[in-house]
Structures are given as C-alpha cells and as structure tokens.
Amino acid sequence: MSFPLLTAAAAVPAIGAIATAALPAAKRTAAKWLALLFSLATLVLALVIAVRFDPAAEGPYQLTESHAWIRDFGVRYELGVDGIAVALIALTAVLIPFVILAGWHDADPLESATPDRRWRPTQGFFALILAVEAMVVLSFEATDVFLFYIFFEAMLIPMYFLIGGFGDRAGPDGEERAAGRRSYAAVKFLLYNLAGGLIMLAAVIGLYAVTADQLGTGAFSLQQIVEARAAGELDMAAGTERLLFLGFFFAFAVKAPLWPLHTWLPGAMGESTAPVAVLITAVVDKVGTFAMLRFCLQLFPEASAWATPAILVLALISIVYGALLAVAQRDIKRLIAYASISHFGFIILGIFAMTSQGQGGATLYMVNHGLSTAALMLVAGFLISRRGSRMITDFGGVQKVAPLLAGTLLIGGLATLSLPGLAPFISEFLVLVGTFSRYPVIGVIATVGIVLAALYVLVLYQRTMTGPVKAEVKSMPDLRVRELVVVAPLVALLICLGVYPKPLTDIVNPAVQHTLSVVDEQDPQPTVRVNAVPGGDRDGRTVNDRDAEAAK
Known part of the structure; x- marks a missing residue:
C-alpha cells in the first residue's frame, strides 16, 4: 500500500493545530515556533506532491485514495489531485508560513491591560491558522462531493474566530468599538457563507436523489458521476440539472466572492489583521473558484453552458464595480479588498469563457493573485502597524524614511495592476485572450479593469509614499529582518513566474483540457x-x- 500523501498533507497542519492549542498559556513563543514548523512540514509535503505529480499521466486524478466511509449513503473518503489542485495546494502551503511569520506579534498580550483592551490567546491564533490550512488542503483534494462539502463548510468556524477574535488593532477609537466592528464583520462573513452552504446542501441532497434514481444507488463520487454521464447511464432533466447547478454555484459565488454576493469581503478584510486578510482572499476564497472548475462544470456541463451568459455579465460587473470602488477608497485594506473583488471577476470570466486560454489563465490567476495580494497586503500591514492607522491620508513621504518598505509596496502594487514581467500579467492576458476569442465585446469591456487597477494602485503609492514627510512618519522604521524574510520570497516568486511561467502552465494545462472535454467545449476556430x-x-x-x- 502506497503512502497516503494527500491525507498526510492535510493531517500535518491539523495535528499542528491541536498541538499548538494544547501548549500552556505561558508558552506563547513556543506556540509560534511550533506552528511555523508544522507549516513548513506541510510545505515539504506539498512540494513532494508537486514532484510526484505527472502531467502526462493517464486519467484525470493522481495520488488517489479511496476508502468506504458512510456505506449506507454512498459517501467515501475519496481524494485525488489534478494539475489545478496541485497548483493551489502549493500556493496554500507556500503562503501559510509567511502568514504565520507576518502575524508573529499579532496575538501578543497588549502592553497596557485595561478592561477596554482585551487579552488574546496566542496559541489559539496560530492553531486556527493551521486548522484553516488543513481544511483548505482537503477541499482541494476531495473528489467526493459530500466530503468536499464538509470541509467547505467547516473552514468557516476557524475563520469566524480569526476575524472576530483577532482583528486589527489599528484605529482611532477604543478597543471596545473596534471589537464591535470585528464582531459585525465576522457575523456577516459567517451568515453569508452559511446561507450559501445551506443552499449547496440542498443541491447535494438533490444530486444524491438523482443518482439513486438512475444508477440504482446514490453516489457522491465526482469521477463516478462524470463517467456515468459520459456513458449515458445518468441523464438529468434540464430543469433538474439547472437547479442543482445554481445550488452549487451560489455557494461558490459567495465564497469567491462574485457581485452582488461580495459585500461581506471588505468588512472581513478591513477588520482582520493583515495576515488573516491574506488568509481570506489569497487562500480561502480560492476554494470557491476552484470548485466552479471541478464541480460546477464537470457535474453539470449543460447547465453550465446555459448559465454562462449571465455569469459572464456578473463577472464583468465585478471587474468594473470592484475597481471603481477601489479607486474611491481611503482605507488601505478596504482598497485591497475591492481590488480583489475585481480580480475574482477576471478569474470567473476566464473559467466561463470555456476556452483553454481562459481557463488556463484563470487557474494561473488564482495562484498569481494569491502571491501578489499576499505581498501587497502584508507590506500594507507592516505599514499600518507602524502608523497605527489604515487611512491613506495619514501617510505621506514614507519612501524617504523607509525605502525598503516603499519599494516592496510598489512591487506588490505593480503586480496587482498586472505589470508585464510580473506573474499576474500572463494570467490576465490569457483570460482576456480566451474571453475575446469567444466573446469579443465582453473581452474589450473587461480591459477597463486594467486601466482602473493602474489608477488605484498608483494613487495609493503616490499618497502614502511620496510628497513631504508627515511628522507622524518621520521616525518610522524600515522593514526588519523578519519582515524581509516574509516579503522577499514573495517578490522573487512574482518575478520568476512573471518571466518563466512554463513550470506552472505545464501542470495546469492537461487539467484544463480535461475539464473542457467533460463540458464538450473546444476553442473557437479563427x-x-x-x-x-x-x-x-x-x-x-x-x-x-x-x-x-x-x-x-
């Protein structure tokens, strides 16, 4: 029996979460190091998965594991990865150590303990981060629909506590009012995602009923259902398939998030610490767009084609709307949140363009957006923690006193606006080419998002980094060693993947071709x-x- 590599990749951070939480309260520093070590061990396993994965191998999934779980309902513990899942597992495993390092002091006891300034358990903070990592990795690996649903929903619990219990301390008002805003943002995040999850649960039950009726026994195995449809053994009525598709898609669109289901994201990111904000938008939200590719398109190909025009319009609105609101923001973290809504619009646009360039670009966009947003948000977090404010107007002239901080913020911003030579450029280019080849009008309008991205990024840099040095930032320190260790590898990855994306495209493209074959789509001929x-x-x-x- 081969080593269960996929199970181990999720079990290591889960064990790390339990071990970190079990440490005595006085062992705060030990908890940080233990969490970091477990995250690095997970990174090693993710790299082993990437090395063991063979893009040229037969079959849609590799390193598979399958064991009976709930026999009476056809639920199996079934795992497998394609190139898309491998890329996103690697992204998750790369980012978590940097999230932990960047949040090294975010849960430290406050210097002045008053009833208005609450103590936060350091062990709990890092244990929750590892718990999220474990559930996200399992979501990328699961090929059983019910198993995926469990972890898709379960990750909401640690995220709720990370947002509501470990929020941003930067703000002009007291801790009590800040705690109120955090609680509101956390509850809104939870309610939106729970609503999406409940609708998806109804669709999961409906899928089970359809398979039980036509196959003789209910099934949740993605590969079994896809093969049954291809063989003509499973034929859903058009109305039934469309309803089931909408149930799945609604939950994924909330998680992604897609306009108009996006309103929880700016509050959640704005009230979180910068590392938790990265966890939300660079890691957790990718599960939504990944699931559109793996489950929506493959389980419901005809309904996907039926819904494509409406989804493309929603994605286009997300691109322009998110970018316009980012231009209008005066809060740094909310600006990045609205920029992410615009970027997720590009990702969903590429997925439903139903072309190899569009879907390949969308998958690359998930990875590259994770890296660029992590770089920008973490550097912004370092900036905010120094000044004690998230407002753009409270900064000015920072590049004269902290040139390394200013330079890394600029690189993160340029990556966010998809400057050629940095990783997101090729992703955005492929999405636009793939969309234009089938929907030229939508492709042309989507380019407006590029112009607006240049506007909000460069205005952010100009107003915070250039101009006269404000009195409040004159003594601002530059990046410290720990912060450089966080930012430098992300900058290096953005440059390397921008110059040479081939290793990533070689892994992703076969999975994209498989998805297109399942939905019976081909690239349009010129x-x-x-x-x-x-x-x-x-x-x-x-x-x-x-x-x-x-x-x-």
Whole structure:
C-alpha cells in the first residue's frame, strides 16, 4: 500500500493545530515556533506532491485514495489531485508560513491591560491558522462531493474566530468599538457563507436523489458521476440539472466572492489583521473558484453552458464595480479588498469563457493573485502597524524614511495592476485572450479593469509614499529582518513566474483540457478571410470554407 500523501498533507497542519492549542498559556513563543514548523512540514509535503505529480499521466486524478466511509449513503473518503489542485495546494502551503511569520506579534498580550483592551490567546491564533490550512488542503483534494462539502463548510468556524477574535488593532477609537466592528464583520462573513452552504446542501441532497434514481444507488463520487454521464447511464432533466447547478454555484459565488454576493469581503478584510486578510482572499476564497472548475462544470456541463451568459455579465460587473470602488477608497485594506473583488471577476470570466486560454489563465490567476495580494497586503500591514492607522491620508513621504518598505509596496502594487514581467500579467492576458476569442465585446469591456487597477494602485503609492514627510512618519522604521524574510520570497516568486511561467502552465494545462472535454467545449476556430493571407483567394471565402470545399 502506497503512502497516503494527500491525507498526510492535510493531517500535518491539523495535528499542528491541536498541538499548538494544547501548549500552556505561558508558552506563547513556543506556540509560534511550533506552528511555523508544522507549516513548513506541510510545505515539504506539498512540494513532494508537486514532484510526484505527472502531467502526462493517464486519467484525470493522481495520488488517489479511496476508502468506504458512510456505506449506507454512498459517501467515501475519496481524494485525488489534478494539475489545478496541485497548483493551489502549493500556493496554500507556500503562503501559510509567511502568514504565520507576518502575524508573529499579532496575538501578543497588549502592553497596557485595561478592561477596554482585551487579552488574546496566542496559541489559539496560530492553531486556527493551521486548522484553516488543513481544511483548505482537503477541499482541494476531495473528489467526493459530500466530503468536499464538509470541509467547505467547516473552514468557516476557524475563520469566524480569526476575524472576530483577532482583528486589527489599528484605529482611532477604543478597543471596545473596534471589537464591535470585528464582531459585525465576522457575523456577516459567517451568515453569508452559511446561507450559501445551506443552499449547496440542498443541491447535494438533490444530486444524491438523482443518482439513486438512475444508477440504482446514490453516489457522491465526482469521477463516478462524470463517467456515468459520459456513458449515458445518468441523464438529468434540464430543469433538474439547472437547479442543482445554481445550488452549487451560489455557494461558490459567495465564497469567491462574485457581485452582488461580495459585500461581506471588505468588512472581513478591513477588520482582520493583515495576515488573516491574506488568509481570506489569497487562500480561502480560492476554494470557491476552484470548485466552479471541478464541480460546477464537470457535474453539470449543460447547465453550465446555459448559465454562462449571465455569469459572464456578473463577472464583468465585478471587474468594473470592484475597481471603481477601489479607486474611491481611503482605507488601505478596504482598497485591497475591492481590488480583489475585481480580480475574482477576471478569474470567473476566464473559467466561463470555456476556452483553454481562459481557463488556463484563470487557474494561473488564482495562484498569481494569491502571491501578489499576499505581498501587497502584508507590506500594507507592516505599514499600518507602524502608523497605527489604515487611512491613506495619514501617510505621506514614507519612501524617504523607509525605502525598503516603499519599494516592496510598489512591487506588490505593480503586480496587482498586472505589470508585464510580473506573474499576474500572463494570467490576465490569457483570460482576456480566451474571453475575446469567444466573446469579443465582453473581452474589450473587461480591459477597463486594467486601466482602473493602474489608477488605484498608483494613487495609493503616490499618497502614502511620496510628497513631504508627515511628522507622524518621520521616525518610522524600515522593514526588519523578519519582515524581509516574509516579503522577499514573495517578490522573487512574482518575478520568476512573471518571466518563466512554463513550470506552472505545464501542470495546469492537461487539467484544463480535461475539464473542457467533460463540458464538450473546444476553442473557437479563427475565421480569417483568405484574402488577408499572402497567396490566398480573393473571392472573400474563409479558410474554413475553402477547407470544407476541399474535403468534398
């Protein structure tokens, strides 16, 4: 029996969460180091998964594990990874150590203990981060729909406590009012996602009923259902398939988040510490867009095609709306939150463009957005912690007193606006090319998001980093060693993947082709006029017309 590598990749952070939480209250420093060690062990396992994965291998999933779990209901402990899952597991495992390092002092006891300033358990903070990592990794690995649903919902619990119990301390008012805002943001996050999860649960039950009726026994195995549909053994009525698709898609659109289900994100990110904000948008939210590719498209291909026009419009609104609100923000963290809504619009646009360039670009966008947002948000967090304020107007001239901090913020911002040479550029380019080849009008309008991204990023940098040095930032220290250790690898990854994305595309592309084959979609063929080609005909026939005549 082979080593259960996928189980181990999720079990290590889960064990780390339990071990960290079990440490005595006085062992705060030990808890930090223990959490970091477990996150690094998970990173090693993620790298082993990436090395063991063979993009040229037969079959959609590799390193599979399958064991009976709840026999009476057809639920199995079934895991497997394709190239998309491998890339996102690697992203998660890379980011968590940096999240832990960046939040090294975020749960330390406050210097002045008063009834208005609450003590926070350090062990709990880092244990919750590891718990989220374990559940996210299992969500990327699960190929049983019911198993996926359990961890898709379970990750809400640690995230709720991270938002509500360990929020941002930067603010002009007292801890009591800040705690009230955090509680509101955490409850809103929980209610939105629970509502989406309950609707998905109804769809999961409906899927079980359909498979039980047509296959003789209820099934939750993704591969079994896909193969049954391909063989004609499972034929859903159009109305039933559309309702089930909407149940799944609604939950994933809340998690992603897609307009108009996005309103929980700015509050959750704004009231969280910067590392927790990174955990939300760079890690947890990727489960939503990943699930659209793995479950929505493959389980309900005909309904996906039916819903595509409406989803493309919603994605386009997310792109423009998120970017416009980011331009209008005066709170640094809320600006980054609205920018992320715009970026998730690009990801969903690429997924439902139903082209290899669009879906490949969307998958790369998930990875590259995670890296760029992590870099920008963590540096912004370092900036905010020094000044004690999130407001853009409270800064000015920082680059003269903290050039390393200013420089890394600029690189993170340039990556966010998809500057050529940095990783997000190729992702955005592929999404736009893939969309334009099938939906040219939508592709053209989506480019407005690029222009607006340049506006909000450069305005943020100009107002915080340039100009006269404000009195409040004159003594601001530059990046410390621990902070450089956090930021430097992220900057290096953004540059490396921007210059040479081939290792990532080689892993992702076969999985994209498999998804397109399941939904029975092919890239649109160009219909170039022959007379536009040197030596071509002059009668206005297209290349396709001429080839068809030759075949006759």
